[in-house]
Amino acid sequence: MRGRGLKILRVAGAAVVFAGLTAALVDFRGAVPGLVGHTFASIQFVPSAVALATGAGVALACLVVLAVTFAVGRIYCSVICPLGILQDLATRIAGWIWPKKRPRPYRPASTIVRQAFLWGAVVGVAAGWAGLTLSLLDPYSVFGRIAADLFRPAVTLVNNALVGTVGRFTGEALYRVAPAWAGAGALAVPAAMLLFVAGLAAWRGRLYCNTVCPVGTVLGFVSARGAWRLAIDQAACRKCGDCLRVCKAQCIDLRHGVIDASRCVDCYNCIGACSEHGIAYRWSWTRPRAEPATATAAAAPIDLQRRAFVTASAAALTTAAGVGSWAMTRVVAEVAAGPSSAPPADTSPNRSDVICPPGAGGVDQFLNRCTACHLCLSACPTHVLQPAFLEYGFAGLLKPRLDYAGAFCNFDCRRCAEVCPDGALSILTLADKQVTRIGAAQLNLDNCIVKTKGTDCAACSEHCPTKAVDTVPYGNNLRLPQVNADLCIGCGACEYACPAKPRKAITVAGRRTHERAIRRVEEKAKDPRRAGEFPF
């Protein structure tokens, strides 16, 4: 009964985390409070580690995860990690589609593959590609993109179909929303990952977690040395194989009566499956150097594994150091040489072709810290945040950027920073956000309708929240836009609103390092009426 209880706890915990995160990520109408997504995202291992390592916040979740893993195993992988839970769902659905009882025999660990991915990640981080490496390999971020980029628009379509069946004016309870599909390039990555991860899960359970996922490898390294581990009571075991049928990780070596704790994700399926109650937690911790007494049969392979591990580690660390110093010299050289291509209209040396969200500090810092989980994309009420494809370059693959073609950044909103779990976006006070210059408006009056057509327009000035874009009298009772660069924060309202075709008359150039705009304070306005209280 104790075994079933553990499994119920595991499933309940996973359901809560998965439901909360999924709700926040597929939220297509701003219904889920930012705190929900932020909370469940902040307990994820990699975002928390990034925040802690960069000093963006006192993010202790990663240390708690390590401690729990050391104590009782990889509960993180079964309860907290949404990609792990997604794989369990995929395995289950595959089981419904192909219902034959497929045997899941013990398979030895793919130590080489695991370490290749882990050290690949370490080398990537050391080489100054932390943002890209972690965004590709962090299981939470992989899930975030699947949910935000694929599930969210799909759910939106279902919603719209539902609205269609109910009627036209359904009011506020149910309404149509334009599905937020990312561009083809940015969409291809999560789509491929979904197929890959779900395919592996359908085929062999938690294979992804025990080969590709570097978090799984790190936690596996810890859990293999953990205090309490699941163990088989040799006296009770009849070697019936019931546990093998339910094991997701294929980590039960029944022949030797050993469970490979480095791959066990603590799903507790085996405990309930064992009719002899032969599987339970057992105090297993021993001092690292005093272990040969345990199992002579298992000693040789473990030693080999350890040797391979140490060799690989040494090789990887050397490579990392080498690549890291090479990257550093390049950065230094680039800084010395200045930007490689001449900027077109905007002459600021701080110009960037891509615009990153307020709170990021600047493009470089942002790309280093953001793991592209896309929680902010789902939270952004205007959907001005779109996943980049190669706009930032390869290092910025899938990272959020502001796209003013279809929306602009709401002046009074900070939701992206409120949900961000890894400190890539720090929460500015609203007053600070409203003077943070992420870009600067560039006016090209040759394209402006007021000039080209000789009619009023000023849609740019109309939308400008700081009145950096204002109008001045022009021609015969017309108003011509004018930009006061000091006041501009680069929110993109002007660019979005500009109706000039084929080229807009006002566009926003990004700022590589965010700047501070001036807030112009105006006195109380005077009554413009010329005569009396009814001037007519």
Next chain:
Amino acid sequence: MNTRREFFKTGLALGAAVSLARWSRLSAAESPTPVVPAPGPESPRSVLVAVRDGTRTAMVDKALASLGGIGAFVKAGQTVCLKPNIGWDAPPERGANTHPELVGHLVRLCLAAGAKSVSVFDNTCDQWQLTYEHSGIAQAAREAGARVVNGKDESLYREVDIPGGVKLKRALVHTLVLDSDVLLNVPVLKHHSGTGMTAAMKNLMGCVWDRGFYHQNNVHQAIVDFLTLRKPTLNILDAYHPMVRNGPRGKTVNDVVEMRTLMASTDPVALDAAAAKMLGLEPAGVAYIKIADEMKIGTMDLARVEIRRFSLA
């Protein structure tokens, strides 16, 4: 100039005859009395009611009483579309949107007059849910019993011909505007960096899906063109604390000046002309008011308007 004006005159007289017949036929299905006659060359003088120094609800009650009560505009069983200005994600005190108190009160009056339904919407400039909520209008309308309808759902718009239009000849118009028996235009008075000012006529830009088309094709003409498609049953202007600079979005409460005024008229041109004076502008200096006058949508010559002035102080 003269021939152009005459062309408009005859064209509009014909157009008005056709369109009025159409609208009265529409409302005839619901009730025997047609909507309030729109002022034209042959109709009696436009009436403009201007009330000051009261609360918004007291002022609108006074204005409506002077015009024959809400029952003169809303009959039992009719569907009402109430179109406030809900353009910007700003709180009521900034004066960027029609005040929620006025919207809520009008919804209650319409329902009390027996309206079958009252729907509220706008094609907002800022993100629509934030704008609906922070303007206070969604909550006020909801609590008063109105349907708050999405103005950002293209499927709720229908493409129609605008035969009287000079620039705007065809447009996607919100079906609430096309199909409701009563159209209540409830704008707010503001300075506007593009058109000089915004009040009654410009507020109807939010009935159309593609705002960009207006800006591309002489915004003033397009604003007036829309009025040839459907003129509001009644226009009620919130000028309690108009935004007198940095419009139409405004920056802070310092941009508004308390004038504690409300005006109502079936003639949107006369209403806008009076509104222009509130902002210290000459009506003829606001291009769309001048065009509307020329196209005989109404009159901007306030000397030809019956103005009923009330002070509740």
